[in-house]
Amino acid sequence: MNKIRxxxxxxxxxxxxxxxxxxxxxxxxELVENSIDAKAKTINVIIKEAGRTLIIVxxxxxxxTKDDAKLAFARHATSKLFSTFDLFRINSLGFRGEALPSxxxxxxxxxLTSTGDKVGTKIIVNNDKLDVxxxxxxxxxxxxxxxxxxxxxxxxKYLKNDYVETAAVVEVVSKLAMAHTDIAFSLTVDDxxxxxxxxxxxxxxxxxxxxxxxxxxxxxDFNYKTPDYEITGFLGKNEIAKANRYSIITNxxxxxxxxxxxxxxxxxxxxxxxxxxRFPFVVLDLKxxxxxxxxxxxxxxxxxxxxxxxxxxxxLLNEIPKIxxxxxxxxxxxxxxxxxxxxxxxxxxxxxxxxxxxxxxxxKESFHLSDSVKDSILSINEExxxxxxxxxxxxxxAVAQLNLTYLVxxxxxGGMFLIDQHAAAERINYENFQKTLNSNYHLKRPLFPLILExxxxxxxxxxDEKLMLLKTVGxxxxxxxxxxxxxxxVPLWTDEYDEKIYVTDLIEQVLTTNTIDQKLIRKHAVATFxxxxxxxxxxxxxxxxxxxxxxxxxxxxxPYTCPHGRPTIVTFNKYQLEKLFKRTGV
Ligand code: ADP
Ligand code: MG
Numbered sequence: 157m158n159k160i161r162x163x164x165x166x167x168x169x170x171x172x173x174x175x176x177x178x179x180x181x182x183x184x185x186e187l188v189e190n191s192i193d194a195k196a197k198t199i200n201v202i203i204k205e206a207g208r209t210l211i212i213v214x215x216x217x218x219x220x221t222k223d224d225a226k227l228a229f230a231r232h233a234t235s236k237l238f239s240t241f242d243l244f245r246i247n248s249l250g251f252r253g254e255a256l257p258s259x260x261x262x263x264x265x266x267x268l269t270s271t272g273d274k275v276g277t278k279i280i281v282n283n284d285k286l287d288v289x290x291x292x293x294x295x296x297x298x299x300x301x302x303x304x305x306x307x308x309x310x311x312x313k314y315l316k317n318d319y320v321e322t323a324a325v326v327e328v329v330s331k332l333a334m335a336h337t338d339i340a341f342s343l344t345v346d347d348x349x350x351x352x353x354x355x356x357x358x359x360x361x362x363x364x365x366x367x368x369x370x371x372x373x374x375x376x377d378f379n380y381k382t383p384d385y386e387i388t389g390f391l392g393k394n395e396i397a398k399a400n401r402y403s404i405i406t407n408x409x410x411x412x413x414x415x416x417x418x419x420x421x422x423x424x425x426x427x428x429x430x431x432x433x434r435f436p437f438v439v440l441d442l443k444x445x446x447x448x449x450x451x452x453x454x455x456x457x458x459x460x461x462x463x464x465x466x467x468x469x470x471x472l473l474n475e476i477p478k479i480x481x482x483x484x485x486x487x488x489x490x491x492x493x494x495x496x497x498x499x500x501x502x503x504x505x506x507x508x509x510x511x512x513x514x515x516x517x518x519x520k521e522s523f524h525l526s527d528s529v530k531d532s533i534l535s536i537n538e539e540x541x542x543x544x545x546x547x548x549x550x551x552x553x554a555v556a557q558l559n560l561t562y563l564v565x566x567x568x569x570g571g572m573f574l575i576d577q578h579a580a581a582e583r584i585n586y587e588n589f590q591k592t593l594n595s596n597y598h599l600k601r602p603l604f605p606l607i608l609e610x611x612x613x614x615x616x617x618x619x620d621e622k623l624m625l626l627k628t629v630g631x632x633x634x635x636x637x638x639x640x641x642x643x644x645x646v647p648l649w650t651d652e653y654d655e656k657i658y659v660t661d662l663i664e665q666v667l668t669t670n671t672i673d674q675k676l677i678r679k680h681a682v683a684t685f686x687x688x689x690x691x692x693x694x695x696x697x698x699x700x701x702x703x704x705x706x707x708x709x710x711x712x713x714x715p716y717t718c719p720h721g722r723p724t725i726v727t728f729n730k731y732q733l734e735k736l737f738k739r740t741g742v
Pocket of ligand 1: 186190191194215217218219220228229253254255256257296297
């Protein structure tokens with residue numbers, strides 16, 4: 157008995173579909189790429205229930221004749237590739253002739269198409285059979301895909317929830333729109349318009365259409381040209397930095413291609429200009445002479461090798477920092493939105509302390525110590541201590557700083573105190589940190605207006621439920637336009653350096669895991685306080701800053717030791733000082 161048999165067409169198509177079509181977004185990608193290849197000027201994408209029940213892609217491209225339309229559903233039928241030589245000079249997106257047969261093997265497909273001169277064609281695909289008829293339709297093509305994966309339940313089960321799948325569709329359309337700025341795209345999800353681009357050939361405008369005004373107004377032009385390649389596009393400023401690398405978008409010869417090494421180079425080029433664990437928003441168009449490219453014919457059509465890649469990488473590593481360096485200065489001095497910049501604005505924390513001190517006239521006043529404080533202040537050397545005389549007096553004020561490390565203080569009654577500024581800062585930070593972990597957050601308005609802009613795909617994931625979840629950890633966030641959010645309240649402990657990062661990281665976490673992990677808050681809290689602490693170590697402080705530190709230290713529940721148990725304050729009372737100088741009769 158023969159064991160080897162030729163697979164039937166529908167099975168082999170389903171297998172091919174397995175490679176190419178993972179989720180609704182893959183269908184959208186294949187169909188939109190076909191529309192792009194057909195030279196469409198307008199492409200409308202409509203999905204229902206994240207594309208599970210319906211996907212429609214409508215274009216005003218060249219259309220197909222009846223015969224071509226029938227052929228389009230045959231495996232390896234393509235109008236785009238006629239020799240292997242063409243594989244290396246691919247200008248069109250699809251080239252394997254697999255998408256339409258694959259899709260129609262796992263969904264119900266209806267095609268309407270016309271080249272504009274004769275009556276159009278309608279094809280309903282039924283298993284392997286094509287039901288062909290005439291149909292009135294203007295020039296262009298409409299492909300309707302319904303009940304995706306109806307016959308492959310495993311795939312269907314594997315799909316994520318509607319938000320995630322919708323987001324993937326939005327991402328596909330967004331990326332294709334950015335690679336084809338001369339095409340007007342629209343995406344409608346469950347009868348609501350999610351995205352429209354104007355298609356006027358302007359990348360910045362397209363970015364604005366997709367990501368919003370704030371993103372578009374924080375872009376730096378980037379242009380670089382060699383005989384072998386040309387790079388154009390935009391480098392995002394820090395304000396629009398992201399928590400992941402997905403906003404580094406690379407287009408190669410009009411195709412959205414993820415180029416791993418290029419993305420890595422961009423991240424590295426930004427490393428001096430962006431806070432750690434942030435990723436830049438970058439959209440770059442690379443035009444590379446096709447003969448220098450080696451396109452690996454993988455179903456996802458993603459891997460491209462480029463013989464001058466090392467040069468390209470080096471150019472990016474050199475040119476991007478150059479541009480950022482030039483821009484950074486202007487940006488720092490003019491932007492009032494820069495809630496955080498490349499190098500942490502460490503001075504701000506102290507500035508605030510200083511202002512508060514001046515405003516409150518605190519520096520001019522002295523500090524009163526409670527009895528318990530007096531009792532617990534450590535003495536420099538137990539030998540010297542005579543308990544009844546070792547207590548500090550009521551007031552401690554800063555006098556000077558020693559070795560950029562110790563604050564010399566007096567109490568107005570002849571006693572002297574030395575405070576280890578670093579240990580003191582650690583104590584202050586530690587106690588703030590403890591308070592942070594309390595579930596009762598003290599809230600404040602962000603120091604700077606905090607607007608977060610997301611791509612429409614990300615924004616669609618930020619549901620009211622998720623906003624409620626964020627509220628439980630002290631983040632009050634309001635919708636603000638289509639894809640923007642305004643942060644109304646943040647926990648008191650955040651500082652202006654941290655706020656945006658904190659908020660965006662929490663949102664990211666809620667989006668990806670649907671929960672809020674206290675560890676993330678802890679991480680931020682520690683980082684925030686550690687940052688503040690480092691400011692206080694080995695740093696010259698002016699008298700107001702010293703006083704501020706003392707003030708905060710004495711307000712702590714336990715001001716006398718750092719969290720590691722080392723003393724924060726040592727004291728020489730009047731008696732001890734006199735003893736040291738043999739002024740007493742001892
Ligand atoms: P490929 O894109 O790899 O050629 P597809 O299965 O995606 O394979 O499409 C098969 C053929 O159908 C294409 O080569 C093209 O000639 C035709 N086609 C598909 N979609 C369209 C469209 N929207 N407009 C015009 N022609 C199309
Ligand atoms: Mg195709």
